[in-house]
Amino acid sequence: MQHVRRERFREETKVEAKRIALEQPAEQGLAGISVNAIAKRMGVTGPAVYRYFKGREDLLDDLVRDAWHDLANTVEESVAAASGGERFRAFADAFRAWGVTQPHRYLLLFGTPLPGYRAPPDTIMAAHRTMSALLGVLPHEGEATARVVHSGRPARGPGGLARRGGSAPPAVLLTGLRAFSRLHGVLSLEVTGQFGPMGIDPAPLYRAEVESLILGDSGVRGSTRLSGPG
Missing domain, CATH: 1.10.357.10 (Tetracycline Repressor, domain 2)
Structure with a gap:
C-alpha cells in the first residue's frame, strides 16, 4: 500500500511540474522552461524536482x-x-x-x-x-x-x-x-x-x-x- 501511495504521489508531482512548465512560456517563451523555476513555484528545492526528471x-x-x-x-x-x-x-x-x-x-x-x-x-x-x-x-x-x-x-x-x-x-x-x-x-x-x-x-x-x-x-x-x- 505504501508503494502505491508513493507511486501516486510521484505521478501527481510530475503532472504538477508539467502543468507549471506549460505556464512558463507565457512569460518567457518555450526557451524559458526551467526546472529550478518550476521547483520554486512548487515550493520545493531544485534537487527535489530532479528526483522525477533527470533534467x-x-x-x-x-x-x-x-x-x-x-x-x-x-x-x-x-x-x-x-x-x-x-x-x-x-x-x-x-x-x-x-x-x-x-x-x-x-x-x-x-x-x-x-x-x-x-x-x-x-x-x-x-x-x-x-x-x-x-x-x-x-x-x-x-x-x-x-x-x-x-x-x-x-x-x-x-x-x-x-x-x-x-x-x-x-x-x-x-x-x-x-x-x-x-x-x-x-x-x-x-x-x-x-x-x-x-x-x-x-x-x-x-x-x-x-x-x-x-x-x-x-x-x-x-x-x-x-x-x-x-
Whole structure:
C-alpha cells in the first residue's frame, strides 16, 4: 500500500511540474522552461524536482510526448465521429481547436525548435498518428494504405487504414503533406497572434482554406476532392 501511495504521489508531482512548465512560456517563451523555476513555484528545492526528471531535457521529452499523443487522440476521435465528406472538416476543426486552446503545446510541436533540444525517437510514431489521421480522410484506392513518408513503419490511423507493408500512392501522400502545410500555415499565424495587427479574423480565413482544400484546390494536379465520397 505504501508503494502505491508513493507511486501516486510521484505521478501527481510530475503532472504538477508539467502543468507549471506549460505556464512558463507565457512569460518567457518555450526557451524559458526551467526546472529550478518550476521547483520554486512548487515550493520545493531544485534537487527535489530532479528526483522525477533527470533534467530539463527529460522534462521537455515528457511534454512533447504528452502533446503529440493528446493531439493525435483529439483528431482521431473527431474523425471517427464524422462520416463521408465531413471527415476532413472534422480533422481540420479538431486540429485548429487543439492549437488555439493550447497555443504553447502547439508551438512546442510546430514552433521554432528549441536550441540544442532534439525530441526522442519514440515521439515519431505519435506524430505519425496525426498525419495518418489526415491521410485517412484523403481519397485512396482499393487496398492502398496510409504511411507517413520515410517512416519505415506503418502509421496507425483510424478505420484500420494502416496495414503492415502498405503504402499510400505518392499523389495521396503529396496531397496530405500540402494540405497539412496549408492548415498549419494559417493556424501557426493565428496561434502566434500575427493576424491581430492586420485586423483579420482568422476563423473565416481558416474555414476558407479548409473549403478550398475540400473542393480540390490542393496543389496536386488532377487530385480529387480531399473529402472523398460524400
